[in-house]
Amino acid sequence: MSTDQPANAERDYLSSFTAHTRVVAAGRPARESDAGVNPSIDLNSTFIAPGSVGYGRYGNQTWSALESAIESLEGGKTLVFASGMAAISAVLSILPKGAVIVASRNGYTGTMTLLKRAQESGHAEVRYVDIANTQEVLAEIKGAMLLWIESPTNPALEVADLPTIIAAAKSINVGVAVDNTFATPLVQTPLAMGADVVIHSLTKYISGHSDVILGSISTNDDALLNRLNDARKMAGAIPGPFEVWIALRGLRTLALRMDRAQSNALELAIRLSSHPAVEKVRYPGLATDPHHAMAKSFMKGFGAVVSFDVKGGAQAADLACESSELVAFATSLGGVESLWERRHRWSAESPTIPTNLIRLSVGIEDVDDLWRDIDAALTKSQTFQK
Numbered sequence: 098m099s100t101d102q103p104a105n106a107e108r109d110y111l112s113s114f115t116a117h118t119r120v121v122a123a124g125r126p127a128r129e130s131d132a133g134v135n136p137s138i139d140l141n142s143t144f145i146a147p148g149s150v151g152y153g154r155y156g157n158q159t160w161s162a163l164e165s166a167i168e169s170l171e172g173g174k175t176l177v178f179a180s181g182m183a184a185i186s187a188v189l190s191i192l193p194k195g196a197v198i199v200a201s202r203n204g205y206t207g208t209m210t211l212l213k214r215a216q217e218s219g220h221a222e223v224r225y226v227d228i229a230n231t232q233e234v235l236a237e238i239k240g241a242m243l244l245w246i247e248s249p250t251n252p253a254l255e256v257a258d259l260p261t262i263i264a265a266a267k268s269i270n271v272g273v274a275v276d277n278t279f280a281t282p283l284v285q286t287p288l289a290m291g292a293d294v295v296i297h298s299l300t301k302y303i304s305g306h307s308d309v310i311l312g313s314i315s316t317n318d319d320a321l322l323n324r325l326n327d328a329r330k331m332a333g334a335i336p337g338p339f340e341v342w343i344a345l346r347g348l349r350t351l352a353l354r355m356d357r358a359q360s361n362a363l364e365l366a367i368r369l370s371s372h373p374a375v376e377k378v379r380y381p382g383l384a385t386d387p388h389h390a391m392a393k394s395f396m397k398g399f400g401a402v403v404s405f406d407v408k409g410g411a412q413a414a415d416l417a418c419e420s421s422e423l424v425a426f427a428t429s430l431g432g433v434e435s436l437w438e439r440r441h442r443w444s445a446e447s448p449t450i451p452t453n454l455i456r457l458s459v460g461i462e463d464v465d466d467l468w469r470d471i472d473a474a475l476t477k478s479q480t481f482q483k
C-alpha cells in the first residue's frame with residue numbers, strides 16, 4: 098500500500114499456491130535481469146518528485162515488499178506499523194468519540210490497557226464479554242460500532258466462534274477487528290470470514306526470531322485502508338526499513354516454524370497434563386480442552402502457546418520460570434526459542450487470569466530436550482512449599 102502494492106498479475110499468480118508456498122514466494126522483486134531475489138533495504142527519507150511515494154514517512158519499497166507478502170496470506174491490503182501496539186492504536190484512533198466497543202475481557206495486556214483508558218477518558222464505551230461465549234457476544238454487539246476479537250486469547254487461550262460472531266456482527270453493521278497474532282494466517286484468515294481488519298504483532302510468529310518489534314493491519318476496505326494509512330502517517334508510527342526486511346526474512350520460514358512449534362506444543366501440553374506439579378493445562382489442541390471442538394471446526398491448527406496453572410501458587414510458578422535452563426524466562430512469544438513467564442508478574446494482567454498461570458511460548462527445539470528442562474523446573478518449583 099505504501100508505494101506499489103503487487104500488480105494484479107502477481108496476485109493472481111500467487112493465489113494458485115498454498116499458504117506454505119506463499120510465505121516463500123510473496124513480496125519478491127519482479128523477475129527482471131539482474132534484479133535481486135530479495136527486496137533491498139530502502140534507506141531513504143525522501144524520494145525524487147514527482148512520484149507516488151514522496152517522503153519516507155509515507156512509503157518505502159521495503160515496507161511494500163512485506164505488505165504484499167502479508168497481503169497474500171491474510172487476503173487484504175496491508176500496512177506495516179512500528180509495533181503491534183501502533184497498529185492497534187491506529188484502529189482505535191479512527192473511532193469517533195462515544196463509540197461502543199465490544200471486546201474480550203481477556204486479551205493482550207496492552208490492548209486491555211488501551212481499552213480501559215478509552216473507557217475512562219470517555220472516548221469509548223467498552224462492553225467486556227467472554228469471547229468464547231457466542232450467545233453473550235451476540236447479545237452485546239447490538240448497537241456497537243466495533244467488535245474487537247482476539248482468538249485464541251492471550252494468555253487464557255479461549256477460542257471464539259469466529260465464523261458465527263463475525264457474520265452476526267457484519268449482518269448488523271458492526272465493524273470487526275481481529276488480532277490474529279496467536280493464530281497466524283496459516284491457522285485462520287478472518288478477512289475471508291468477513292472481518293473488516295486483521296491486526297498482527299509481527300514481532301511474534303511472523304518475524305519469528307525475537308529480534309524486531311513490528312505490527313500490521315490488513316483490510317479489504319479501501320476507504321478504511323486510506324484512513325488507517327493517514328493515521329500511520331500522522332502519528333508517525335512507521336517501521337524502520339531494516340526491521341521490515343528482517344521480518345520478511347523471518348516470514349520465509351513461518352510455515353516450517355509453525356508446523357514444528359505446534360507439534361511441540363501439543364506434545365508438551367499432553368505431557369504437562371499428567372505432571373504432578375500442574376493443576377490445569379490450557380491448550381485448544383488437547384482433546385480434553387473446552388475449546389478443542391470449536392478450534393477444530395474452523396482453525397487449521399491450534400497455535401504454539403500453552404498456558405498452565407502450577408500447584409503451589411504464584412511463588413511456585415515463579416520458581417519454575419527462574420529454574421529453567423533451556424526455556425528462557427522472558428515475556429513475548431512466537432520466536433524459534435521457547436519462552437515462559439508467570440503472566441501476573443505484570444500488574445496489567447487481567448484479574449480473570451489465575452496468579453499461578455504460566456504462559457509457555459513453544460519454540461522449535463527438540464521436544465524431549467524441552468521436556469527434560471520443563472520437567473526439572475516444575476519439579477524444583479514444588480520444593481518451594483517444603
Ligand SMILES: Cc1ncc(COP(=O)(O)O)c(C=O)c1O
Pocket residue numbers: 180181182183205207247251276278279297298299300310311312429
Ligand atoms: C496478541 C497480541 N497483540 C498485540 C501485541 C502487541 O504487539 P507489540 O509488542 O509488537 O507492540 C502483543 C504483544 O505481546 C500480543 O500478544
